[in-house]
Amino acid sequence: MSNRIGPRHLFVAGFLFLLPTMILVLAQGNSGYDAERGVTRFLNAFLTSYTIASVFFVVNMFQYSKSREEPTAPWVSMVYAATLGIFATFLLTNQGGFLMEGNGSQRAQILYNIVHFIVTSSAILIAAGILILLSFVNLKSKDDGQS
Amino acid sequence: MENDLSVALMLWAPLGLVFFSLGLQFRKDVSAQKAGKVVGLIGLVFFGVSFITVPESPSAASSALLVSLLPSVLLMSIGLYIALFAGDIPVRRFPSKMRPIGLLMFVGGFALFESMHWINSSYLPTITWKGETNRFWMIFRPTFLLAMSSFLLAGGYVVNLVGERTNQTSRVLYLTGGLSFLLLVISAFFDGSSTSSDEFSNAVLLAASDLLGFLAGLGLTILAFGVAIWQFESKRPDLNKLPPPSGDQLSKAAQIVQQNLGGDEDE
Numbered sequence: 001m002s003n004r005i006g007p008r009h010l011f012v013a014g015f016l017f018l019l020p021t022m023i024l025v026l027a028q029g030n031s032g033y034d035a036e037r038g039v040t041r042f043l044n045a046f047l048t049s050y051t052i053a054s055v056f057f058v059v060n061m062f063q064y065s066k067s068r069e070e071p072t073a074p075w076v077s078m079v080y081a082a083t084l085g086i087f088a089t090f091l092l093t094n095q096g097g098f099l100m101e102g103n104g105s106q107r108a109q110i111l112y113n114i115v116h117f118i119v120t121s122s123a124i125l126i127a128a129g130i131l132i133l134l135s136f137v138n139l140k141s142k143d144d145g146q147s
Numbered sequence: 148m149e150n151d152l153s154v155a156l157m158l159w160a161p162l163g164l165v166f167f168s169l170g171l172q173f174r175k176d177v178s179a180q181k182a183g184k185v186v187g188l189i190g191l192v193f194f195g196v197s198f199i200t201v202p203e204s205p206s207a208a209s210s211a212l213l214v215s216l217l218p219s220v221l222l223m224s225i226g227l228y229i230a231l232f233a234g235d236i237p238v239r240r241f242p243s244k245m246r247p248i249g250l251l252m253f254v255g256g257f258a259l260f261e262s263m264h265w266i267n268s269s270y271l272p273t274i275t276w277k278g279e280t281n282r283f284w285m286i287f288r289p290t291f292l293l294a295m296s297s298f299l300l301a302g303g304y305v306v307n308l309v310g311e312r313t314n315q316t317s318r319v320l321y322l323t324g325g326l327s328f329l330l331l332v333i334s335a336f337f338d339g340s341s342t343s344s345d346e347f348s349n350a351v352l353l354a355a356s357d358l359l360g361f362l363a364g365l366g367l368t369i370l371a372f373g374v375a376i377w378q379f380e381s382k383r384p385d386l387n388k389l390p391p392p393s394g395d396q397l398s399k400a401a402q403i404v405q406q407n408l409g410g411d412e413d414e
Contacts, residue, residue, distance in 0.1 A: 017300065020331065041353050
């Protein structure tokens with residue numbers, strides 16, 4: 001490690017992460033963007049990723065409970081996740097009812113959310129994969145660096 | 148009703164198998180992991196062909212897109228894999244002359260992905276579904292380009308902080324991230340082969356909502372489970388206060404050490 005990562009570095013990294021979105025929002029201005037639809041998409045993405053990631057983590061908590069001999073760990077984490085999930089869902093859907101995006105029924109919206117999540121997460125995972133592979137592709141050996 | 152059943156069996160059940168197989172990968176049992184891989188592959192194949200088996204389902208458009216994206220994604224990932232393992236690293240798997248070929252494959256895959264948006268040709272994988280632009284393409288492409296520009300720009304900065312001799316890596320990440328962002332901006336101002344610039348610029352902002360919602364949901368999950376794990380870990384005694392290991396634990400440790408020691412053929 002050449003440097004220690006401090007809060008200032010994390011802030012700059014976070015700023016660079018959000019920079020493309022901020023530029024696009026500023027460039028767009030008020031022209032034609034449906035802000036209400038954007039909020040609905042944000043909330044649906046948030047709730048779907050929270051639900052699916054929670055299921056994934058709960059499955060892993062069973063492994064954790066075995067290896068650390070903590071039999072109550074999956075149930076405690078499930079209670080935490082469910083409480084937080086119910087609270088977040090209530091808070092987010094309280095204002096405008098169920099978060100519909102032009103689908104005919106709640107079941108259709110839930111199924112659409114799952115497919116939407118798969119498409120979005122595939123795009124994000126492929127982009128993250130490219131970041132990792134590109135980083136390692138350009139690594140130089142110690143000898144090259146010294147010469 | 149019959150239609151619903153066939154969609155459930157040909158699209159949702161295979162998708163469920165893919166998630167189930169992901170769960171099996173976390174079991175310690177090797178045979179369960181292998182069975183999970185087979186089940187996941189079967190699920191993926193059945194989901195991939197669901198645009199042929201159940202084209203009446205609106206969700207089948209996602210499997211049509213998945214198949215259309217396969218050539219470019221495979222070219223990009225295999226290209227980077229070859230370039231990585233043909234590089235100057237101790238675990239080299241390919242001769243160094245393969246490195247430019249790998250990089251060319253990556254560039255070719257990315258160019259193929261972009262040409263799907265800009266050029267309407269029967270030789271290219273299609274982005275249309277039932278005569279219209281696939282609705283999932285308008286989610287995938289902006290999310291992919293936006294995620295790539297965000298990840299690579301932030302990654303270019305972080306890589307420079309955490310490693311040594313990483314200036315070249317940082318430059319490449321900034322450059323690729325910048326190119327990805329430029330393509331986003333161009334798409335928001337110029338019409339593609341089957342999408343207008345207005346549609347796309349709206350889709351980019353919705354993709355930003357998706358990306359931030361996805362990361363926020365994931366972050367909250369990590370926070371909730373992090374608190375649960377911290378609660379259990381904080382109750383455990385400090386390492387220097389632990390009782391000495393039992394005979395069983397010592398023999399298990401010896402077994403693990405024996406399994407992992409070696410290297411006499413290489414050294």
